[in-house]
Amino acid sequence: MSSDPWGRVDETGTVYVRTAEGEQVVGSWQAGTPEEALAYFERKYEGLVVEIGLLERRVKTTDLSAKDAQAAIDHLRQQVDEHHAVGDLQALRVRLDALVATVDKRREERKAQRAKQTDEARKAKEALVAEAEELAQSEQWRSAGERLRALVDTWKGLPRLDRKSDDELWHRFSHARSAFSKRRKAHFASLDAQREEARRTKEKLVAEAEALSGSTDWGVTAARYRDLMAQWKAAGRAQREAEDDLWNRFRGAQDVFFAARSGVFAERDAEQAENLKLKEELAAEAEKLVPVTDLKAARAAFRSINERWEAIGHVPRDARPKVEGRMHAVERALQESEENEWRRTNPEARARAEGLTGQLQAAVDKLRGQIDAARASGNNARADKLAKELEGRQALLDQALKGLHEFGG
Known part of the structure; x- marks a missing residue:
């Protein structure tokens, strides 16, 4: 028979472990000495x-979930x-009990964190809804439309709330967008009607x-052409193709x-x-x-030049083109510079880049x-794999930051 402070082997080869409740059978050992038996179960x-x-x-x-941690604890306790x-x-049971307390605390912390995130998401979505409802009344069709599209992207990036709250806020958000779209559609329909009326007038x-x-009544006909030009300008613009x-x-x-x-009036040559x-x-x-360096100043200067140009009168026909x-x-x-400036400062493209x-x-x-x-858990293989993935993501981020810098951001 052999023994140590925590166990013994009797003459039949039965191995016992000592616990607070008394000795418990560990198993049977027939393959070697009692010392070998105890060494095996000590291992x-x-x-x-x-x-x-x-x-x-x-x-x-690590961020091991409470559920997985509890399952691991239960397996070891068994x-x-x-x-x-x-x-x-008993010392192992004490450590497992301490682990249970730690996991329970972690579970409560995560529950509180989720509640905080949900509250933040709710406030963020309420703010988006409020802004969308304000934009729904705007007549800045381009900028308001671009902002509403940016709000949709922001909404998609936020966590979902409980179904009832999320649906209610989304309904208000969607209704505001629809209201703006209807007003914008009505505006451009009215604009189309005005352009059609301008086309008929022109x-x-x-x-x-x-x-x-073909008239040769020079004075009267020239005056009539001036009247027609005044009517032309007052009629507004038709559709682009028809206008041209x-x-x-x-x-x-x-x-x-x-x-x-x-x-006829050769003397005017x-x-x-x-x-x-x-x-x-x-x-x-x-x-x-x-080349244009100051668009605003260039536009103002060109208007001044154009006004003086219009005041000069006719030039020989063959020289005019x-x-x-x-x-x-x-x-x-100037128009190309304007378009380039608009594209450079386009808020929708900037929002996508951001x-x-x-x-x-x-x-x-x-x-x-x-x-x-x-690395902290000793899983270097996974760490190396993730490091390679990080390298690719970092390269994409550097490229995206370079693109965002081109917007002045």
Whole structure:
């Protein structure tokens, strides 16, 4: 028979462990000496000590869920209660009880954290709804529409609430967007109607302008063309395609008349030649605005030049396309600069870039936390795998930050 402070082996080979409730049978040993029997079951005990130590470390240093932790505790407690090891089993039970208390505390902390996150999500969604309802009354169709789309992206990034609360807030949010869309649709429908009315009005003006183009009653007809031009400007714009076509016909009819008048009034050639000289000087002045460095100042300067241009009068017909082409080239450069500025400051594209950058930053931070946790738990293989994934995510984040910098952010 052999024994130690926590167990013994009797003459039949039965192994016992000593507990506060008395001796408990551990198992039977027939393959060797009693000392070997005790050593075997003591190793079993040491194995339990190691497993409990590992579980304690996981609970302390990782985000192991309370459910999984409790399952692991129950599994180890079962092994301790089955008395298949020789050692201080009561000490192991005490450590497991302490683990249960730690896990319960962690569960309550996470419950409180979830409640806090839910409250924050509720407040965030209520703020989105309030802003959407305010935007629903806006007449800034472009900017309000872009902002509403950005709010939708923000909403999608927030956690869900309980079904009833989430549905109620989403209903208000969706209703505000629908109300804005209906008002915007009605506005542009009205605008389309106005443009259609402008088209019909301008078709009548074109018809009269074309009918007058062969007149030789120079004074009266020129005055009538001025009246038609005033009516043209007062009619508003038609649809773009129709507007361009109608304008070309209207301007073409005037050109026919004024060209004929110019042929009759040869004495005005000198005046038109002087006009050409003045317009060429203005065109040269306008061309100095390109390339555009200060869009606002360039626009103001071009308007001033254009007003003086309009005040000058006609130039010889064959010279007009070239000199007007120079002005049109400057105007196109200004328009392109405006469009580039708008694209650069487009809030929707900026919001997408900021959203992407935020998502990638969160992913990088999460991976770093997972790598630290894996290394802390001794799982270097997982840590190395996550490190490779982090490298790719970091490269994407750097690229996204570079893109966001181009927006001035």
